[in-house]
Amino acid sequence: MQHDSHRTWSGAGRALAFCLLLAVGAGAQAAEDFLEQGKVYAIQPRAFRMNQEFSISAAFLPLDAFYKSFAVSGHYVLHFNDLWAWEAVHLSFAKYMAIDTGLKKQMMDDWDVSPTDTPKVDYMLDTNLMIKPLYGKMSVMNSRIIFMETYFLLGLGTIKYETAFFPAANAGVGMRVFLTNTISLRSEVRYYASFGEGFDSVLYFGLSFCYNAFAEDKPTAKRQ
């Protein structure tokens, strides 16, 4: 009887130990799941890839106190791989598209002062390295999915003011939304620092319509 009792307790103990083990295991799994939220177990292959990109943009240059300028731009970008690309040419033409903010008139009215040294941007020409570390997808109002990438730009070029050319360096960040294999939209911000008679800066907001030439040469999730 004692032997039976010992056997029964031993069985119950084993069952309890097993249950505890299960519970701890489940708890640990739950904790791990909680802690590991957002950790990646699989990254899907890309649905869209860029090859040779031709784009046109509408841009806005808001930083000048005397003029707010609009610009039209053209770009050619050569995409080496998913991470690196070279924006070989970016030309923004802003001549004739400046709007007077009224500051000159205000200064004339208030203090009888007429500033003379306020050159407008005529155009900007630069070449940029493009790095595209982020690629992903977004849901639009929880109902549709669009694919996009985020990129950064770093480059050198020149800014032609009304008076002269000045060398310039620029940095920027942008986001591309893919509409089809060949068509995408880009929105971007660039900051230009030009070095001439003094330091000057230009802020550039652009919205581009892009055509991906030779898209079929690059394998994507659909074409693999």
Place this chain on the structure above:
Amino acid sequence: MRAHVIEKLSGCLLLAALLVGMGVRAEEKWYSERYGPVQKRLYDLDHEISLGWALLPLDAYYKGYGVQIGYTIHFNEIWALELFRIGWSYNLDTKLKNKLIDQIPDVSPSEFPAVVLWENTNLLFKFFYGKQSFLNRTVIHFELFATAGGAFVFRNPYPLWDGDFHNANYEFGVNGGFGARFWLTPRWSLRVDLRDTVVLLTFNRGSFPLKNIALVGLTFGVNL
């Protein structure tokens, strides 16, 4: 005769509804096949406190560097109300303002009231939620949103600690903008805001100035 017409009309309506339904179904099927289902959001917000920096870059006479704190109630995944966002700006004079004061005897610093304090109450429309892979290794969750609402602005030519409020302006305006949020952890996120306020009314002067105030914000948000 009339019953016959109604019967025909009902038939046509039923057919149209069927065709529209089939079209929607077909489109959903096409979308689902092409892009897969829309996943549930991993991160969501309820009551958010945000704290961070602000930059007011566009005024011709000063550049503002500030701090701001906000409280936002998130009703659901699409809509939220930013109950308040209060900010304070430390203003640095531009070269233009210094030149005017130095070179023209009639110009006094009291003629340049700058934004010192502001309050915004805005509706948030969170239309995009997405995730991006960073260098194909980790995933970053983010959302994009639009904001619109009202703003109160306190302008003064001198800092608060000078205690000189004789030339202060108390203003009301409307503001709109865009923003992005990047989740760092399930509770903490980094928020970037671009806003533009149009001042419609200066209370204490009874004027309607239509001035622009652009603000760039970078804040850390915590979900309570």
